[in-house]
Amino acid sequence: xxxxxxxxxxxxxxxxxxxxxxxxxxxxxxxxxx
Amino acid sequence: xxxxxxxxxxxxxxxxxxxxxxxxxxxxxxxxxxxxxxxxxxxxxxxxxxxxxxxxxxxxxxxxxxxxxxxxxxxxxxxxxxxxxxxxxxxxxxxxxxxxxxxxxxxxxxxxxxxxxxxxxxxxxxxxxxxxxxxxxxxxxxxxxxxxxxxxxxxxxxxxxxxxxxxxxxxxxxxxxxxxxxxxxxxxxxxxxxxxxxxxxxxxxxxxxxxxxxxxxxxxxxxxxxxxxxxxxxxxxxxxxxxxxxxxxxxxxxxxxxxxxxxxxxxxxxxxxxxxxxxxxxxxxxxxxxxxxxxxxxxxxxxxxxxxxxxxxxxxxxxxxxxxxxxxxxxxxxxxxxxxxxxxxxxxxxxxxxxxxxxxxxxxxxxxxxxxxxxxxxxxxxxxxxx
Numbered sequence: 001x002x003x004x005x006x007x008x009x010x011x012x013x014x015x016x017x018x019x020x021x022x023x024x025x026x027x028x029x030x031x032x033x034x
Numbered sequence: 035x036x037x038x039x040x041x042x043x044x045x046x047x048x049x050x051x052x053x054x055x056x057x058x059x060x061x062x063x064x065x066x067x068x069x070x071x072x073x074x075x076x077x078x079x080x081x082x083x084x085x086x087x088x089x090x091x092x093x094x095x096x097x098x099x100x101x102x103x104x105x106x107x108x109x110x111x112x113x114x115x116x117x118x119x120x121x122x123x124x125x126x127x128x129x130x131x132x133x134x135x136x137x138x139x140x141x142x143x144x145x146x147x148x149x150x151x152x153x154x155x156x157x158x159x160x161x162x163x164x165x166x167x168x169x170x171x172x173x174x175x176x177x178x179x180x181x182x183x184x185x186x187x188x189x190x191x192x193x194x195x196x197x198x199x200x201x202x203x204x205x206x207x208x209x210x211x212x213x214x215x216x217x218x219x220x221x222x223x224x225x226x227x228x229x230x231x232x233x234x235x236x237x238x239x240x241x242x243x244x245x246x247x248x249x250x251x252x253x254x255x256x257x258x259x260x261x262x263x264x265x266x267x268x269x270x271x272x273x274x275x276x277x278x279x280x281x282x283x284x285x286x287x288x289x290x291x292x293x294x295x296x297x298x299x300x301x302x303x304x305x306x307x308x309x310x311x312x313x314x315x316x317x318x319x320x321x322x323x324x325x326x327x328x329x330x331x332x333x334x335x336x337x338x339x340x341x342x343x344x345x346x347x348x349x350x351x352x353x354x355x356x357x358x359x360x361x362x363x364x365x366x367x368x369x370x371x372x373x374x375x376x377x378x379x380x381x382x383x384x385x386x387x388x389x390x391x392x393x394x395x396x397x398x399x400x401x402x403x404x405x406x407x408x409x410x411x412x413x414x415x416x417x418x419x420x421x
Binding site: 001006008009010020027028030031034 | 202203206209210378381382383385386387388389390391392393
């Protein structure tokens with residue numbers, strides 16, 4: 001997933017790639033941490 | 035000089051009257067031109083644009099507001115030509131809800147561009163203008179998804195300056211053609227009036243459109259509604275709303291700065307169930323003007339999950355309505371809370387049950403780590419002056 005911060009003129013200010021973790025059952029892990 | 039809406043409307047009306055008179059004179063047949071113009075003026079108008087929201091694979095909310103008591107008629111199609119109609123729905127737009135109206139379109143095909151058209155019919159069945167909108171339903175398979183998120187509209191007195199293009203951020207977001215938009219709150223700044231002008235650091239002047247209801251801190255239902263109507267005067271916002279569905283949540287400025295359930299009231303006080311009447315009016319206006327799905331039996335609940343296909347679940351949380359009212363107001367935070375036990379249990383349950391690859395938790399407050407300094411905690415909690 002690509003997350004990009006843009007300004008009002010649509011210029012990219014910052015961007016980051018986040019890889020999925022399909023085997024980690026992140027929903028369950030998240031729920032345990034909250 | 036400030037631009038006042040009421041004055042502008044008067045000018046427009048005079049202009050139309052002049053044009054009307056000219057048309058009659060030019061035609062020389064007042065019996066033809068006059069009645070036509072009269073009928074057009076009598077038809078219900080779409081007063082604040084159209085919008086969609088809470089779109090899933092098979093359903094969506096469509097919203098609009100009339101200028102008089104009327105019935106909203108919505109048709110949708112997968113074809114921009116509306117050659118075949120997929121679904122129709124209707125709902126009343128009445129004074130008790132400031133002529134706002136919402137319908138839930140169901141049984142839609144997933145992963146499809148859906149075009150919808152909205153018109154109001156008055157109590158005599160006479161139809162008014164039609165406006166066309168669009169949304170895309172969530173995919174049934176693992177297709178790419180694009181969405182934008184933002185918040186904080188028209189805060190600290192910075193309203194609509196037509197000379198600067200109005201709310202240009204909405205135009206920019208529309209150019210990116212996202213599947214949906216998460217508005218993470220502060221749709222309005224009910225506690226921040228919009229002045230006629232503001233001075234910029236470089237000496238230039240920012241000139242706002244001003245309205246009566248946006249010229250004071252909101253207390254009445256009319257004033258809260260007026261805040262939403264102010265933003266919808268902006269053509270960029272209306273164009274965006276017509277094309278991109280919104281997932282709306284709220285933060286503090288829909289009510290007042292850094293509000294909590296207890297301690298946020300005006301002279302109208304609290305209802306018998308202990309809820310603030312001020313907050314109730316603000317919540318009512320929010321739900322009237324947002325294309326947000328109602329949760330049966332839980333009227334006024336903002337927190338919800340929107341499943342957006344196998345790749346994405348969006349969890350919209352409410353970090354204002356259920357918080358400990360002393361949160362961020364004392365140093366000892368060991369037993370304080372923000373979400374409240376019911377919302378927290380719901381979030382854990384839904385997260386654990388989610389099979390989506392991506393789980394986006396949309397929070398109306400910034401989430402960060404407290405690093406031992408109380409001022410840091412305050413900035414995370416937005417406890418200071420209105421950010």
